[in-house]
Amino acid sequence: MQQPSLPAPSLPAATENAPRKRRPPRRVEVSRVQVLSPAMRRITLTGAELQGFEVNDPASYMKLIFPEPGQAEPVRPLPDGPRATSMRTYTPLAVRPGALEVDVDFVLHGEGPASTWAAQAQPGQVLFLMGPGPGYQLDLQAAxxxxxxxxxxxxxxxxxxxxxxxxxxxxxxxxxxxxxxxxxxxxxxxxxxxxxxxxxxxxxxxxxxxxxxxxxxxxxxxxxxxxxxxxxxxxxxxxxxxxxxxxxxxxxxxxxxxxxxxxxxxxxxxxxxx
Ligand SMILES: Cc1cc2nc3c(=O)[nH]c(=O)nc-3n(C[C@H](O)[C@H](O)[C@H](O)COP(=O)(O)OP(=O)(O)OC[C@H]3O[C@@H](n4cnc5c(N)ncnc54)[C@H](O)[C@@H]3O)c2cc1C
CATH class of the missing domain: 3.40.50.80 (Nucleotide-binding domain of ferredoxin-NADP reductase (FNR) module)
Structure with a gap:
C-alpha cells in the first residue's frame, strides 16, 4: 500500500559513523496532539527555531528536553553546559520544513519525564529539541x-x-x-x-x-x-x-x-x- 505522507529529506546523507555534532537547542511549542491509540500520541512541534531542521536518513533521532518537576517549561540548555537530566531520544517522524513542523509519536509506557509529559501534552507547551542525529543506511539493492x-x-x-x-x-x-x-x-x-x-x-x-x-x-x-x-x-x-x-x-x-x-x-x- 502506498501513502506518501512522510517527506523525502533533501540534505546530503549523514551516516552511522558520522561525527556527532552538538547543534544548538531549538525552542519548540506543541501545536497539535493526536490520540493514535490508547498508548500512542502523535505530537506536532513547531516554532521559528525549526528553521533549517532537516532530516536525511530514515530512523534518525533527535533529543527532546522536557520540563523538570516543578518547571512549567524546560530551561534552555547552555551550549557547553551539562546535559539536561530530562533529555530523551525520539524519532523525527515527519518533518515539514515549509511549515516549521515536526511530528513525534510517543509511546505512553507510564513512567519517565518523556512518557508522562506526552500523556498530558497540550498545545502551547514548550520543549527544546536537539539534533537530528544519523539514522539507518538503507541498502536499496537488497531484495x-x-x-x-x-x-x-x-x-x-x-x-x-x-x-x-x-x-x-x-x-x-x-x-x-x-x-x-x-x-x-x-x-x-x-x-x-x-x-x-x-x-x-x-x-x-x-x-x-x-x-x-x-x-x-x-x-x-x-x-x-x-x-x-x-x-x-x-x-x-x-x-x-x-x-x-x-x-x-x-x-x-x-x-x-x-x-x-x-x-x-x-x-x-x-x-x-x-
Ligand atoms: C534512536 C531512538 C529513537 C527512538 N524513538 C522513539 C520514538 O519515536 N517514540 C518513542 O516512544 N520512543 C522512542 N525511543 C525510545 C525512548 O527514547 C525511550 O523509551 C525513553 O526511555 C523514553 O523516556 P521516558 O522519560 O519516557 O522514560 P525513562 O525515564 O527513560 O525510563 C523510565 C522507565 O520506563 C521504562 N521505559 C522506557 N521506555 C519504555 C518503553 N518504550 N516501553 C516500556 N517501558 C519503557 C524504563 O525501563 C524505565 O524503567 C527511541 C529511542 C532511540 C534510541
Whole structure:
C-alpha cells in the first residue's frame, strides 16, 4: 500500500559513523496532539527555531528536553553546559520544513519525564529539541527488508517504509502492548506486516517477537534486518537470528531503544557486546 505522507529529506546523507555534532537547542511549542491509540500520541512541534531542521536518513533521532518537576517549561540548555537530566531520544517522524513542523509519536509506557509529559501534552507547551542525529543506511539493492521491533521503534519503521522503492519487499514484525495499538502501515514496497502482543508486563518485552520468529517462515538469506526494541530483547533476538535461524551478523543492524529498569538508555546501543 502506498501513502506518501512522510517527506523525502533533501540534505546530503549523514551516516552511522558520522561525527556527532552538538547543534544548538531549538525552542519548540506543541501545536497539535493526536490520540493514535490508547498508548500512542502523535505530537506536532513547531516554532521559528525549526528553521533549517532537516532530516536525511530514515530512523534518525533527535533529543527532546522536557520540563523538570516543578518547571512549567524546560530551561534552555547552555551550549557547553551539562546535559539536561530530562533529555530523551525520539524519532523525527515527519518533518515539514515549509511549515516549521515536526511530528513525534510517543509511546505512553507510564513512567519517565518523556512518557508522562506526552500523556498530558497540550498545545502551547514548550520543549527544546536537539539534533537530528544519523539514522539507518538503507541498502536499496537488497531484495528483502525485515523490520523487527516494538512500539518504540514503530515511528522509525514508518520512516524506513516510506523510503523503500516499489521494487523492494519488506516484512515488519511489530510487538505492541495489546491489539488496540495495531495500525495500518504504508510503503511503496510490497509490505507484509505481522503484529504480536506483549501484554501489560514490560518484563515480557521481546518474548512475543522471539516466538513469532521461531514460528514464521525462514527469513531470506539475503535480507537486510533492522532490529530495534528493548535492549536485552534486541541482544536475545540477534542471537536467535544468527544462531538458530542461521543469518549472518552483517545482515543485521540492532538497536536498543530502551532498557528495562534504566532511565534514558543511550541512543547508540547497537548491542556490539552481544
Ligand atoms: C534512536 C531512538 C529513537 C527512538 N524513538 C522513539 C520514538 O519515536 N517514540 C518513542 O516512544 N520512543 C522512542 N525511543 C525510545 C525512548 O527514547 C525511550 O523509551 C525513553 O526511555 C523514553 O523516556 P521516558 O522519560 O519516557 O522514560 P525513562 O525515564 O527513560 O525510563 C523510565 C522507565 O520506563 C521504562 N521505559 C522506557 N521506555 C519504555 C518503553 N518504550 N516501553 C516500556 N517501558 C519503557 C524504563 O525501563 C524505565 O524503567 C527511541 C529511542 C532511540 C534510541
Amino acid at each position: 528483502e527488508h525485515v523490520l523487527i521491533g516494538d512500539d518504540s521503534a514503530l515511528p522509525a519503521f514508518e520512516t524506513i517504509l516510506a523510503r523503500l522503492p516499489a521494487s523492494a519487499r519488506v516484512r515488519v514484525l511489530m510487538e505492541v502492548a495489546d491489539a488496540a495499538e495495531e495500525r495500518a502501515l504504508f510503503s511503496p514496497a510490497t509490505l507484509q506486516a505481522q503484529w504480536v502482543i506483549r501484554g501489560a508486563d514490560k518484563h515480557a518485552a521481546g518474548q512475543a517477537l522471539e516466538q513469532a520468529l521461531r514460528e514464521s517462515a525462514p527469513l531470506p538469506a539475503q535480507s537486510r534486518i533492522y532490529l530495534a526494541c528493548e535492549a536485552a530483547a534486541m541482544r536475545r533476538i540477534r542471537q536467535l537470528l544468527t544462531g538458530e535461524l542461521g543469518l549472518a551478523r552483517s545482515q543485521i543492524v540492532g538497536r536498543g531503544y530502551w532498557k528495562l529498569g534504566a532511565v534514558n538508555h543511550p541512543d547508540h546501543d547497537y548491542g556490539d557486546d552481544a
